[in-house]
Amino acid sequence: MKRSSSILINKENIDSIAIGGFDGMHIAHQELFNNLSQNGAIISIETGYASLTPKNYRQEYSRFPIFYYDLQNIKELNGIEFIKLLKSDFKNLKKIVVGFDFCFGKNRACKVDDLKKVFDGEVVIISEIKLDNFPVHSRYIREFLLNGQIEQANRFLGKEYKIYGKHIIGQGIGKKEFVATINLSIDEFLLPQNGVYISKTIVDDCEYNSISFLGHRQTTDGNFAVETHILNVDNLEVKDNIVQIKFIKQIRENKKFDSFLELKNEILNDINIAKKYFY
Numbered sequence: 001m002k003r004s005s006s007i008l009i010n011k012e013n014i015d016s017i018a019i020g021g022f023d024g025m026h027i028a029h030q031e032l033f034n035n036l037s038q039n040g041a042i043i044s045i046e047t048g049y050a051s052l053t054p055k056n057y058r059q060e061y062s063r064f065p066i067f068y069y070d071l072q073n074i075k076e077l078n079g080i081e082f083i084k085l086l087k088s089d090f091k092n093l094k095k096i097v098v099g100f101d102f103c104f105g106k107n108r109a110c111k112v113d114d115l116k117k118v119f120d121g122e123v124v125i126i127s128e129i130k131l132d133n134f135p136v137h138s139r140y141i142r143e144f145l146l147n148g149q150i151e152q153a154n155r156f157l158g159k160e161y162k163i164y165g166k167h168i169i170g171q172g173i174g175k176k177e178f179v180a181t182i183n184l185s186i187d188e189f190l191l192p193q194n195g196v197y198i199s200k201t202i203v204d205d206c207e208y209n210s211i212s213f214l215g216h217r218q219t220t221d222g223n224f225a226v227e228t229h230i231l232n233v234d235n236l237e238v239k240d241n242i243v244q245i246k247f248i249k250q251i252r253e254n255k256k257f258d259s260f261l262e263l264k265n266e267i268l269n270d271i272n273i274a275k276k277y278f279y
């Protein structure tokens with residue numbers, strides 16, 4: 001994972017910034033970044049709600065350094081004070097890029113027209129970016145994921161939705177009764193709707209085709225699990241504690257089976273569907 005590189009950047013060199021929450025770093029956010037100059041930077045206002053690309057996972061989706069501002073620390077500033085803060089943090093600031101609906105200052109009282117009044121440099125306002133006539137926003141991408149509409153979410157994201165998890169020990173019956181899986185514990189990321197997904201899994205810097213399951217293991221211990229089975233690889237040894245899953249397509253919902261044999265047959269069927277997709 002590319003951690004924020006902003007600490008290594010000399011703020012004096014930054015001459016343009018894009019401002020927003022930027023959860024997801026989706027295609028509309030990228031359009032804002034396209035309007036930055038060579039020495040641009042991203043100002044990410046942290047509300048604590050980011051779940052598509054939580055704070056420490058955002059940098060990998062842009063070459064521009066990200067500087068984080070905690071909303072709690074700036075929410076009492078009025079519009080003029082907020083811009084003053086940015087100008088004092090970035091002494092060479094000449095351009096600000098925001099979207100059509102950008103609000104700033106205490107109680108979100110200031111709008112884009114106010115920005116033009118209080119900032120004495122160039123202000124670039126990006127009109128609402130849409131895909132198939134549908135506005136692109138993080139909140140809609142979250143809804144797509146929660147409905148299992150991964151392909152739609154991925155189009156809006158401009159990339160495959162990816163989560164990071166910690167490798168944990170499972171029940172230990174997968175390999176014996178079904179197929180081997182890597183079990184994960186997920187903290188900060190939004191999980192798509194429960195079910196079975198064609199996916200890719202990144203383990204120890206290698207990306208593998210996979211099939212992933214999210215949900216309560218209704219057929220075995222009933223516990224909630226995030227599990228991924230790597231296709232065509234037996235006995236993969238996982239060294240790194242952190243494993244990534246990219247979601248591609250939901251193939252079915254989670255189900256309760258009357259016997260282990262029925263679950264096993266369904267899992268083998270899922271694997272065949274995934275193999276047809278990949279190979």
Ligand SMILES: Cc1cc2nc3c(=O)[nH]c(=O)nc-3n(C[C@H](O)[C@H](O)[C@H](O)COP(=O)(O)O)c2cc1C
Pocket residue numbers: 169170171172173174175178179181183196211212213216217218219220221227228229253254255256257263267270271
């Ligand atoms: C592709 C796939 C599909 C699965 N589908 C279901 C399911 O529909 N219902 C269910 O109860 N468990 C499902 N599971 C979870 C299995 O119950 C689980 O892998 C098994 O209990 C082994 O768990 P373990 O890895 O913790 O040992 C699925 C697992 C995989 C890999």
Ligand SMILES: Nc1ncnc2c1ncn2[C@@H]1O[C@H](COP(=O)(O)OP(=O)(O)OP(=O)(O)O)[C@@H](O)[C@H]1O
Pocket residue numbers: 019020021022023028029032097098099100101102126127128129130135136137138139140
């Ligand atoms: N569809 C869009 N078109 C143009 N600008 C956008 C669009 N979505 C967001 N922006 C701009 O990107 C910046 C970041 O916005 P923000 O983090 O609120 O994204 P969002 O996708 O609208 O999120 P949410 O759905 O949670 O409100 C802001 O300057 C905002 O105006």
